[in-house]
Amino acid sequence: MIVAIDGPAASGKGTLGRRIAAHYGLPHLDSGLLYRAVALALIARGGDVHDASAATAVAQALDPQMLGDPALRGPAAGAGASVVSAVPEVRAALLDFQRRFAAEPPGAVIDGRDIGTVICPHAEAKIFVTAAPEERARRRALEFAGRGEPADEASILADILARDARDMGRAVAPLAQAADAVLLDTTTLNADQAFAAALAIVEARIGAPSRRAG
Template sequence: MTNPSIPIIAIDGPSGVGKGTLAQFLCEHYGFHLLDSGAIYRTLAYGVTHSDLDVENEDAIVSLARQLPVSFEGGQVYYGEQVITSAIRTETVAAVASQIAAIQPVREALLQRQRDFAKPPGLVADGRDMGTVVFADAPVKLFLTASAEERAKRRVIQLKNQGVDANIAQITWDIEQRDARDRSRVSSPLIPAQDAVEIDTTALSIDEVCQQAIRLCDRSGIQPA
């Protein structure tokens, strides 16, 4: 349980549905703190690959999770003193993150670290199980969805803007495989909370998604800091 005096907006859903953009918008609109739980898991995945750990070595991964040197400053993600903001956005790191996120002891090791982000005046929590596990008592729970094809298109545009060649068929396949893993894992599967409001962003603009979310938050009594 978290402090009921701290308002929390939980945003869940698979990758590429616009969670990060919406979370950043809501943080700025309400003046709240941000928890990008996906970045925490990706940072752990980066640490696993950086340290040449076997993804089957659960004990070593749990040990790293408990002492993970992750921090967020000025919009950047740090692994110790190293800026890894771009490094953790690769498809390779994303695939490893999805694998290790299915390990129950790993999720337990990172659970309290995520809850510690809940501080006044409020928190916007972006992830896969924010509304079902980490902040199950959050007053606002949103679950974003979009078709795999649309999410792949968005990812290709993002990569091309970074000067990276991308194969849309391969990315679509990767997204579908990641979704299947996330939905079928025993620990904290990717499902909407029973009291979450679902928003399909496939045919919506960023502004339309943000305005829907603002209306839902306002109706729940969320106030700017």
């Protein structure tokens, strides 16, 4: 079983992905971490995230072990990821990795921006998670503050709007709701309510009772 969860930055798709994966006992992949890892590796070596050739080289040699680096959750990696993810060659380099992950039995839960449209177009369940930009900025500010990082909500909102524009406007695999994905607006939902709604969507699509891990 493959569950594809797409949506813009700070919509809650990562949290939902982890919880749904745990519920079904499936592996989870936050595909955004792949692009964050490329950006972070470039930044660490003093490179420019706007250098398409350098970004492609890093993506082609990406070490999956990097995905556990806490720095990937920081604002620099996030902003850089939105830039490198617009490079077609970077996306191509990471495409096979994601598809191989999804193809391993018994399946997977993958969240990102083009999972239901490009990476796993035949996923059994697809959810497109969204929320109002102001709410997404509030959540991200709380996340940063919780890690002791600067959290200026106005600046975060501006960054989120800029990332939305880049993600939706890029020529290759733009952020978009798949035709067969179910829209889930989490603006007024807390984490538990969003999870319950997402789980109901998956259950309706797979036509089977809940299968909890363990």
